[in-house]
Amino acid sequence: xxxxxxxxxxxxxxxxxxxxxxxxxxxxxxxxxxxxxxxxxxxxxxxxxxxxxxxxxxxxxxxxxxxxxxxxxxxxxxxxxxxxxxxxxxxxxxxxxxxxxxxxxxxxxxxxxxxxxxxxxxxxxxxxxxxxxxxxxxxxxxxxxxxxxxxxxxxxxxxxxx
Numbered sequence: 083x084x085x086x087x088x089x090x091x092x093x094x095x096x097x098x099x100x101x102x103x104x105x106x107x108x109x110x111x112x113x114x115x116x117x118x119x120x121x122x123x124x125x126x127x128x129x130x131x132x133x134x135x136x137x138x139x140x141x142x143x144x145x146x147x148x149x150x151x152x153x154x155x156x157x158x159x160x161x162x163x164x165x166x167x168x169x170x171x172x173x174x175x176x177x178x179x180x181x182x183x184x185x186x187x188x189x190x191x192x193x194x195x196x197x198x199x200x201x202x203x204x205x206x207x208x209x210x211x212x213x214x215x216x217x218x219x220x221x222x223x224x225x226x227x228x229x230x231x232x233x234x235x236x237x238x239x240x241x242x243x244x
Contacts, residue, residue, distance in 0.1 A: 083133060083154035083167040084124050092117030105176035128165070131156040132239025136228035140215070147172045148216045149224045151204065153232035155192065155240045163187045168200070168233070173208035173225055180204035183229065192237050201230035 086101040093116050101122075104111050113119070127133075135152040150171035158164040166187035168180040183203035190196055210221035 083152045083169050084127075085167070087123045088119055089121035089123060090117045091120045096120075098123075102179065108175050128156040130158075130240050131165075132236040132242065134232045134235030134239060136232045136235075138224050138228060146215075149173060149210070149221050149228055151225060151228040151232045153229065153236040155187070155233070155236045157192070157240050161192075161241075162190055163192050166200075168204055168229060170204065170208055170225055170229075173210045173221065178207060178209075180207040180229070182207055187233075192233075197230060197233045197237070200233060201226045204229040 088099040088101055088104055090097055090099060090113055092114055094114075097117075099112060104113075106112055131154065133152065133154040135150065137150045138148045139146065140148070152169050152171075154165075154167045155163055156165040166184040168183045170178045170180060180200075180203060183200040186200045186203055187196060205222050205226035208222055208225045210216075210218045210225070212218045
């Protein structure tokens with residue numbers, strides 16, 4: 083959600099990869115067998131920008147997330163959403179962007195109804211699996227809950243920059 087670029091180096095030299103394009107499948111990336119990540123670059127945030135993440139796991143620390151959601155918002159001088167990015171982890175074969183949720187937020191006032199609608203859309207963009215840790219239905223419900231929480235926290239942070 084922070085528009086990071088990955089810098090990788092290998093026998094053929096250095097290359098930059100948008101983080102959105104890094105993962106190609108479960109446990110797979112666009113990196114070649116002899117390439118390593120040497121840096122992660124983040125652009126400067128807008129003045130009225132904020133970001134937040136939420137993770138649901140069984141315990142704190144290095145536990146694998148049942149669901150993870152990150153949100154980034156920037157506001158225009160009038161307080162409307164100028165840019166929105168929402169991403170989910172453990173909700174598909176690779177980290178996913180919730181682009182329909184982002185579209186709901188753009189250009190409008192970030193009010194309660196719009197934030198909740200975006201959170202519902204994020205859940206609709208997810209495609210979690212069922213496994214021994216949680217069923218897909220539970221994970222999808224938690225995407226909505228965590229997306230709403232992350233959006234509220236990102237909004238609060240962004241309003242601090244106005």
